[in-house]
Amino acid sequence: MKVKWGPAGRRFAYRSVLPTLILLGVVTPFVFIRIAFFALDAGASFCPSIGCLGRRIGPLFFRGGDSSLELVKELRKTYEAERGEPLDSKLVEDAPNSWNDLMAEITSYTYQELDLRAFLLKTRAMLMKMDNKVQSARMQASLYRHLASIGVPKNMHCLALRLAEEYLVNANARSSLPPPEYAYRLTNSSYIHFALLTDNILGASVVVFSTLKSSANPERLIFHVITDKKTYTAMHAWFALNSVSPAILEVKGLHQFDWPLKVNEMILETVQVVRECLSAYHTHRRSWHDYERYEAPSSSSFSLLNYLKIHLPELFPKLERVIFLDDDLVVQQDLSPLWDTDLKGKVIGAVGIQNETGARCTEKRQGDHLNFSNPLFSSLPFALEPKHCAWFLGMNLFNLEAWRMTNITRTYQSLIKLASFYPLAYLPKKYALIVFNDHKLPLEHSWHLPGLGQRIPQPKHIEAAAVLHFSGPFKPWLDVGFSELRGLWRSHLNHSSELLKRCRVVE
Structure with a gap:
């Protein structure tokens, strides 16, 4: 029996072709996108082969288990097996x-x-x-x-050489400091005495002239600048050519001191111990961790002058008290009230100590500076506690009379001989925390703002501080120093000095 197609059947077939094509044209792109999405999702787990894609796409179409979970389990299993190897x-x-x-x-x-x-x-x-x-x-x-x-910047090295030359050819650069008629003031306790032990000419200059600028009575100020033999001529020439009048200033080299035999032996003992420590550092530094070797030691740790601070009573045998200043300071306020502070029989006045009201520490605690797990510190007969507030060196008032009645210097010498028990970095500071610990008096924190060579403090703290201390590696005379703070230090340089211009210290 034959099936006959009538006119109506043909009309029905022809009429359905066009809608079918339109429907396929609309549906096909969505199907393609859907398949592509599954394929990309399946290939995200680094499965480049068709077999892998099929394994991933199949469950997505048919709602089976997600094989990515199985892959994660396999990865974890493999990781645990290989862990620690x-x-x-x-x-x-x-x-x-x-x-x-x-x-x-x-x-x-x-x-x-x-x-x-x-x-x-x-x-x-x-x-x-x-x-x-x-x-x-x-x-x-x-x-x-x-x-x-x-390192010593090229411009500072240039300045030292030019000043040494000036000392040789210029009679004014060799003039007496102080003038002979004012020499009696050097031991007169009615004046305010400042001590600097440094070989940094620019640093000493900024400290001296910023102190002069901030003083209400500059004629009362006496500056004692102690330096080493190699820097003496340049240091002398600088202050001879740049007057500090109406104040008085002396520059003295270590080679110019004439100590009694007993004092000379004591100081030579410190020098010998320091040299042995430095030698031990250079010998054994390879056994230390690289970070400690490069990051911890400061430049002051290798300066003999830094260790002779412990001999202030011997350096100034006729003075009753002295304000010690580091060479990386800027003085912003009159220090006469600090000089008049009653130390109540204590040896040192310092900022950073917890006061009697129980206020929080100004900066770090002793445990941040000293390794109390080391038997060396736990066995010392000093009232040391990790939670006690640490205090700052760099701007301190010393009662030299009270100091002479103690054994602080001998104790310091004994501790520094034990340098092999502790890295050399910051030895002067860390051991001073120990020997002066029972002889300190807290000062108002606004007298001394340290750490400007490590961080940038808030502007209100900078304005309130009497003394800004650029302690830390980023000194203001170095290119690595903070540009935001460098102006506080450079403003006290003599910008009209031809020597500074020739060495490009100033423009």
């Missing part, structure tokens, strides 16, 4: 340099070639390689920062 150095060296390199390498494998263990090992090796690069960069930055902080 040391990596071969050759594997770390050959590891990809970045995540993109790792993914490019992994996606080049077929699904059958993909090994989860190999993937995890490569990932661990890549992360270790990247971490090694970061640590190396940090160490290099620490080294460069340390070298920059202890």
Whole structure:
């Protein structure tokens, strides 16, 4: 029996073609996008082969279990099995340099070639390689920062050489400091005496002239600048050519002191011990951690002048008290009220000590400076506590009469002989925390603002401080110093000085 197509059937078939094509044209793009989405989602887990895509797309279409969870379980299982196993150095060296390199390498494998263990090992090796690069960069930055902080800038070296030349050819540069008619003031206790032990000409100049500028009675000020033999001529020439009148200033080299035999032996003992410590540092520094070797030691740790501060009573045998100033200070207020402070029989007045009202520490505590786990400190007969507030050196009022009645200097010498028990870095500061601990009197915190060579304090604290202390590696005369703070120091330089202009210290 034949099926006959009538006119109506043909009309029905022809009429359905066009709607069918339109429907397919609309539906097909959505189907394609949906399949592409599944394919991309399946390939996100580094599955480049068709077999892998099928394994991932199938469950998505048919709502089965998610195989990505199985993959995560496999990765965790493999990770736990390999966890703690040391990596071969050759594997770390050959590891990809970045995540993109790792993914490019992994996606080049077929699904059958993909090994989860190999993937995890490569990932661990890549992360270790990247971490090694970061640590190396940090160490290099620490080294460069340390070298920059202890180096002598070219302009300061130039100034020292030119001043030494001036001392030889210019009679004015060799004039007496102070003039003979004012020499009696050097031991007169009715004047305000400041002591600086430094070989930094610019630093000493800023300290002296900022103190003069801030003083209500500059004619009462006496400056004692102690330096070493190599810097003496340049230091003398600078202050001979740049008058501090109406104040009085003396420049004295260590080679010019004529101590009694007993005092001379005591100071030579300190010198000998310091040199032995420095020698031990250079001998054994390779056994220390690199970070401690480059980051911890400050330039002052290698300066003999820094250790002779412990001999202030011997350096000034006829003075009753003295205000000690570091060479990285800027004085902003009159220090006469500090000079008149009653130390109540104590040896040193310092900022940073917890006051009697129980207020919080101004800065760090003793535990931040001293390693109390070291038996050396736990066995000392001093009232040391990790939670007690530390105090600051750099701007201190010393009662030399009270000091002479103690054994502070001998104790310091004994401690410094034990330098092998503790890294040399910041020895003067750390051991001073110990020997002066029972002989200190707290001063109002506004007298001394330290740390400007480490951080930038709030403007209100800078304005309120009597003395700004650029303690830390970023000194204001170095290029690594904070540009925001450098102007506070440079404003006290003599910008009309031809010597400073020739050495490009100032423009």
